[in-house]
Amino acid sequence: MTMRFGYRRIRVASPVTALGGRFVRPRPILSVSLMGATTTVTRNALLDSAADECIFPELVAQAIGVDLSATVAESVTYVRFGNINVRRGVVTLRLSDGIETREWQALVAFTPVRLIYPILGFAGCLQYFDTTFPGAIEEIEMSTNALYSGS
Amino acid sequence: MNRATPHHSPTVNAKLFNENSGNYPYEEWIKFAGQQIAWNLDGTRILASGVDYPQLFNALNALGIDLSQVVLDYVPTKDEESLI
Numbered sequence A: 001m002t003m004r005f006g007y008r009r010i011r012v013a014s015p016v017t018a019l020g021g022r023f024v025r026p027r028p029i030l031s032v033s034l035m036g037a038t039t040t041v042t043r044n045a046l047l048d049s050a051a052d053e054c055i056f057p058e059l060v061a062q063a064i065g066v067d068l069s070a071t072v073a074e075s076v077t078y079v080r081f082g083n084i085n086v087r088r089g090v091v092t093l094r095l096s097d098g099i100e101t102r103e104w105q106a107l108v109a110f111t112p113v114r115l116i117y118p119i120l121g122f123a124g125c126l127q128y129f130d131t132t133f134p135g136a137i138e139e140i141e142m143s144t145n146a147l148y149s150g151s
Numbered sequence B: 001m002n003r004a005t006p007h008h009s010p011t012v013n014a015k016l017f018n019e020n021s022g023n024y025p026y027e028e029w030i031k032f033a034g035q036q037i038a039w040n041l042d043g044t045r046i047l048a049s050g051v052d053y054p055q056l057f058n059a060l061n062a063l064g065i066d067l068s069q070v071v072l073d074y075v076p077t078k079d080e081e082s083l084i
Helices: A058-064 B014-021 B026-032 B053-063
Strands: A003-006 A008-016 A022-027 A029-035 A040-047 A055-057 A074-078 A082-096 A101-111 A129-132 A139-144 B036-039 B046-050 B071-074
Touching: A003 B014, A008 A029, A008 B014, A008 B026, A029 A058, A029 B014, A040 A058, A055 A058, A058 A082, A058 A101, A058 B053, B026 B046, B036 B053, B046 B053
Parallel strands: A040 B071, A055 A101
Antiparallel strands: A003 A139, A008 A022, A029 A040, A029 A082, A074 A082, A082 A101, A129 A139, B036 B046, B036 B071
């Protein structure tokens, strides 16, 4: 079955000219839960088809009990953030639209760099879903594909 | 394949969250510009805020609210309203 989510409508102070003067910016932001060894943190994250992987704040890894101490820090250059250090750890991700709930394991990058929005990119998320973004109704539709091995 | 979760945590309905948080009064929302915030699970109330994650986590701890019972978010400043 397909999970369906409405875009998050972020209120803004000034009218958005490109959207005919609306005072919102519709964005594909989803509340995604990261489940680690000790607890679960749910964070609103940007679903980004232009992002190569999933990236979250390092403090979230600490909070949920993902031990990054044994991992090697990697210097990666992202178009949006420039050159930053990341460490990767395996977490269980969970998304739900209240009807369907999906949980799967993913290798997620964690960074000490401040993120306005954490990112749900291709590796670890979009690779497991066939996703459409019907613009007229500002929704996201996600269906698991053959690569998905979660529950 | 089913994977056992190490602990129980409530499932957040992301569809409902977006619907509810979108109705949050702007004049209240903008008070948290530039801050990390914690919503309740259905996106109807902001429970705590902080300039950074440590301050936010401390605020939640002081309120006796477990991290698994909130949705973390950030309120963009005016300069951060466009993501391009």
